[in-house]
Amino acid sequence: MDNLHKQQWEKYCKEELARAIPILTTHGITLDTEQPHIHGERYLMQAVQTKSGRKLILLGRETKTNKKVVIKATSDILGIKEIEHERNCRKTLEDIHFSYSNFLTPKELLFTKKQSVVVVVQEFIEQDLPFLERTTQEQFRFAMQAFENQEATHAATYEHRKKIEKLFGNMNAKKYLKQYSLFRKNIKDIIAHNKKLHKLLDIGKAELEKNTTVLEQYCGFLTHTDFVPHNFKIRDGHMYFLDLSSLRFGNKYEGWARFLNFMTLYNGELEDALLFYVKNNRASEEYESLRLMRIFRLAEIIWFYVSLLQKTDGNQRILTEARITFWTEVLDATLRHESVSKEIVGRYKTSRDALRNQDELVRQKGLH
Amino acid sequence: MLNFGPMKILILSPLYPPDIADPAPYIKELGKRLRDRHSVTILTYGNIPEKVEGVRIIATSKFKPLFIRIALCILKAVYLAFPADIIIVQNGASMELPGLLASIITQTPMILKIDDMLGHSRSSDKFLYTMIQRWTICSSVTVITTSENLQIAKILNIPRVDKKPIISIFEPVSQNEITQYELSWNDHLKKLETLMHHG
Numbered sequence: 336m337d338n339l340h341k342q343q344w345e346k347y348c349k350e351e352l353a354r355a356i357p358i359l360t361t362h363g364i365t366l367d368t369e370q371p372h373i374h375g376e377r378y379l380m381q382a383v384q385t386k387s388g389r390k391l392i393l394l395g396r397e398t399k400t401n402k403k404v405v406i407k408a409t410s411d412i413l414g415i416k417e418i419e420h421e422r423n424c425r426k427t428l429e430d431i432h433f434s435y436s437n438f439l440t441p442k443e444l445l446f447t448k449k450q451s452v453v454v455v456v457q458e459f460i461e462q463d464l465p466f467l468e469r470t471t472q473e474q475f476r477f478a479m480q481a482f483e484n485q486e487a488t489h490a491a492t493y494e495h496r497k498k499i500e501k502l503f504g505n506m507n508a509k510k511y512l513k514q515y516s517l518f519r520k521n522i523k524d525i526i527a528h529n530k531k532l533h534k535l536l537d538i539g540k541a542e543l544e545k546n547t548t549v550l551e552q553y554c555g556f557l558t559h560t561d562f563v564p565h566n567f568k569i570r571d572g573h574m575y576f577l578d579l580s581s582l583r584f585g586n587k588y589e590g591w592a593r594f595l596n597f598m599t600l601y602n603g604e605l606e607d608a609l610l611f612y613v614k615n616n617r618a619s620e621e622y623e624s625l626r627l628m629r630i631f632r633l634a635e636i637i638w639f640y641v642s643l644l645q646k647t648d649g650n651q652r653i654l655t656e657a658r659i660t661f662w663t664e665v666l667d668a669t670l671r672h673e674s675v676s677k678e679i680v681g682r683y684k685t686s687r688d689a690l691r692n693q694d695e696l697v698r699q700k701g702l703h
Numbered sequence: 704m705l706n707f708g709p710m711k712i713l714i715l716s717p718l719y720p721p722d723i724a725d726p727a728p729y730i731k732e733l734g735k736r737l738r739d740r741h742s743v744t745i746l747t748y749g750n751i752p753e754k755v756e757g758v759r760i761i762a763t764s765k766f767k768p769l770f771i772r773i774a775l776c777i778l779k780a781v782y783l784a785f786p787a788d789i790i791i792v793q794n795g796a797s798m799e800l801p802g803l804l805a806s807i808i809t810q811t812p813m814i815l816k817i818d819d820m821l822g823h824s825r826s827s828d829k830f831l832y833t834m835i836q837r838w839t840i841c842s843s844v845t846v847i848t849t850s851e852n853l854q855i856a857k858i859l860n861i862p863r864v865d866k867k868p869i870i871s872i873f874e875p876v877s878q879n880e881i882t883q884y885e886l887s888w889n890d891h892l893k894k895l896e897t898l899m900h901h902g
Contacts (some may be wrong), residue, residue, distance in 0.1 A: 472873045486723055491749070492765040493772075552751040553721055587721075608872045615870040618720060618753045 340646040344378030347411075351391050354452045356381070359395065362445055364404060364456060365578035366395040375695030376651075379643050388413025388582075391457070397444070403459035404444060405577075410452045418453050420502075421580035422446070427502055431488060438484065439575045441568075460575045466564035467703045472606045478594065479561065481574055482669060486587050488557035494569070499584055502511065506585030508551035510541055510550070515631055518638040525641050532637070532663050533658070538670050539630045546627055553624045556587035563597045564703040591627035596636065599665055599675060600684070601703060625668060633666040654690040710743045710899060713787040715780060715802045717822070719747035719760070724795055726819050729864065734758040736892060744783055746749035748772065748797065773797060780805035787811050789899050792839065793823045796832040799839040806842055814898060815843040817858070818850050832884075839886040845898050849891075859898070 352366075359366065372392040390409035394556050397404055409415055420634070428438055432502035466474060490499050499505065518535045526532070543550065559566070561581040568575045591609070600608040614622050640658045661683040668675040718727040720837065730745060731753060737743045738757040745752075749762040761783065763776040780801035784790055787809075792802035794817040806813035817823055826832035840846050846855060849863040865887040868876040 475871070475873060489722060489724075491722060492769050496766070548751055552753070555750075611872070613870050616867075620753060621721075 338646065338648045338651075341378050347389060348373050348391060351408060351410060351452075353393065354410055355393075355406070355454055358447060358449050358452060358454050359406065359408075359456075362447070363398045363455070364395050364406065364445075365398050366393055366406075370394060371698045371700070375620055375692065375698035377698065379646060379651075388415070388416065388417050390414035395456075403461070405441065405457045405459050407455045407457075408452065415448075415453045417580050418455055421578065422455075424579045424582050427499070428488075428582075431499070438579065439573055439581060441575055441577065449621075460568040460570050460577075462568050462570060464569075465670070465703060466567075466569065467601055469569075471602060471608065474602065474605050475608045475612075477569060477574055478605070479612070481559075482587075482591060485559055485562075485582075485590060487555050490555045490557075490584050496584075503557070504583045504585075505555070506589070507554050508547040509585075511550060511586065511631055512540075512547065515540060515543055515634055518634040519673055522634075522641045525644060526659075528661075529659075532666075534658075535663065535666050535670060536634060536637075539634060539666065541672065542630060543627055546571070546623065549624050550586060550619055550627050551622050553587045554585055556584065557582060558585050558587055558590040560585075560589055560593060562590040562594045564601075576636050586624060586628050588625040588628040589632070592632040595625075595666065596629060596632055600680060603674070603677065603680065611624065626672070629669050630666065633662055633669060637662045637666065650690045650692070654687060657686050657690065708743065709741050710788040711736060711786055712744070712899070713780075713783050713790045713805075714793070715790060715798040715805075716745065716747050716793040717798045718793075718819075719745065719749055719762070720753040721751070722749065724821075724839045728867070729811065730754060732867075732888075734760075736888060744787070746776070746779055746783055746801075748776065748864075755759060777801045777804050781808050784809040784811045789814065791816060791899075792843075794819050794826075796811070796826055796829075796835045803835070803839045803842055812844045813839075813842060815839050815846045817846060817853060817855065818846045820850055820853075823853075824858050836838075847895075847898065861894040861898070862887065864888055864891045 356366065368395055372394070389411040390407055393406040393408065395404050395406055396402060407418055409418065422443075425438075425440060426587065441457040441460050443455065443457055445454065447454050466477070469477075490496050490505070496505060520541060522536065523533055559576070559582050561578060566576065566578045566581070568577060591613075595606050595609060598609070610622075610625075613625055637659060640655050640662065643655045644652070661679070664679050665675045688696075711746055714730060716726065716730040718724055718730070720727050720731050730747070734743050734745050734755050735758065738755070743757075744759040744761065746761050747763070748765050750764055750766065751759045752762045754760065761779055763772050763779060765772065767775070770850070776797070777800065780790075781804065784805035788811070790802055790806055790811050790813040792798055792813055792815050794815065799815070802813055802815070805811065826836055828855075840855065847860045847861050849861055851860065865884045868880040868884055870876055
């Protein structure tokens with residue numbers, strides 16, 4: 336028996352599709368029969384920090400050319416805001432005079448707003464190879480290019496900040512601390528019994544408070560807060576960003592932290608290589624700043640899964656609990672200046688794969 | 704390395720880490736390499752500059768409006784220039800002006816270093832910036848560059864520093880690369896210190 340949240344999502348998908356299909360047909364777009372990005376655990380996905388609403392991500396083809404396209408469609412107010420925000424970010428990035436960045440994005444083929452439905456159609460970037468199937472050395476090279484590209488936009492002055500603050504948002508040490516405290520409080524409210532996690536979150540808070548200068552020192556940089564392989568694609572040696580709505584100004588290691596935490600699970604060798612790089616080529620303050628941002632992002636991901644406890648049941652609930660336990664172990668290791676053991680990662684992956692449902696396994700295929 | 708006596712050196716740079724654009728990393732490394740033989744102070748724009756043990760780093764906050772931060776930087780430059788034996792100014796109008804005024808007021812000799820070519824080309828589009836640079840060039844004892852293409856009156860070429868070898872798990876740095884990098888710094892500093900002492 337599906338739970339209420341899943342039923343609501345399915346109802347939303349059905350209604351949104353009914354609104355979007357006539358618009359797409361008018362513009363010569365046909366939807367694929369299989370739509371993996373609306374199934375599986377998609378109903379649980381919601382960004383914690385950035386502007387995020389409900390929207391459908393669909394696959395289709397241009398009827399005339401048979402070219403594959405990606406469609407974003409929504410009538411949800413927050414979803415519309417997110418799409419418009421992303422378009423504005425893209426436009427503004429081209430005009431920032433203090434930026435040396437160059438973000439490639441898929442070509443926009445259509446943007447239309449009809450009867451309160453916003454539809455965006457973009458070219459589909461066919462990858463030569465999914466990111467995680469590349470050699471670790473190649474992954475390292477692409478990741479470094481992407482990080483350096485983001486870091487090349489530094490809003491260092493009063494005038495720069497005035498220009499970007501409103502659109503992108505601008506995090507500083509004080510705001511990170513405030514946000515962390517909120518994650519900590521929310522987690523404690525929902526799972527009052529998990530004393531180990533509470534203690535770790537307290538240690539994390541103390542670490543962030545003690546090192547606000549280092550946290551603040553690397554703020555003002557453009558950073559992609561959701562920089563993980565399913566948000567970019569590589570074609571002909573170039574990286575295309577699929578989601579610019581997660582760009583904001585903040586600590587330059589915020590994006591690194593998300594990526595490294597992700598790689599803890601998917602490619603420990605790459606995580607080690609990136610940490611080695613920062614430790615040996617950058618200032619010692621930078622290495623510390625990265626560790627602090629990882630603590631921040633770990634509290635965020637734990638809060639994300641804790642917030643799902645109320646929305647899940649059955650195997651999905653067991654999986655959510657396993658995820659909380661796993662990320663707690665990662666937080667523990669990070670606070671001890673260590674990496675989580677391969678055994679813990681392996682054990683978690685085995686139970687995760689056993690608990691995922693068929694739809695989610697299909698959604699995950701080739702996603703990273 | 705030449706055996707010059709210790710000097711009090713004031714370095715003025717518009718960029719300094721955590722800024723990543725050139726010449727920020729160079730200025731930090733320069734401070735590090737001069738600190739053992741000289742007393743080094745770096746004046747820059749920034750909020751929380753990266754520390755270098757044995758080097759005094761003074762920053763003027765970038766979060767203040769342009770006019771205020773330039774005025775504050777001029778005051779700091781003049782104050783720091785009084786005890787200094789030499790001022791090295793990295794090009795960029797925001798530091799050329801404080802350097803110029805500090806040098807005139809305190810009568811401290813100034814070396815202008817023009818090798819931030821991006822900053823230089825931006826300045827050449829603006830009349831005021833061009834005027835500031837011309838005046839700074841006239842007031843400097845020496846104007847130096849590592850760029851081979853720069854055509855300015857009285858400019859001297861000094862050896863360029865090699866790009867710092869990147870240490871990575873995948874491509875270990877050879878001893879040869881490290882030696883080359885160190886040699887390039889030695890040549891660079893030798894020329895720079897000669898100019899600091901003899902103009």
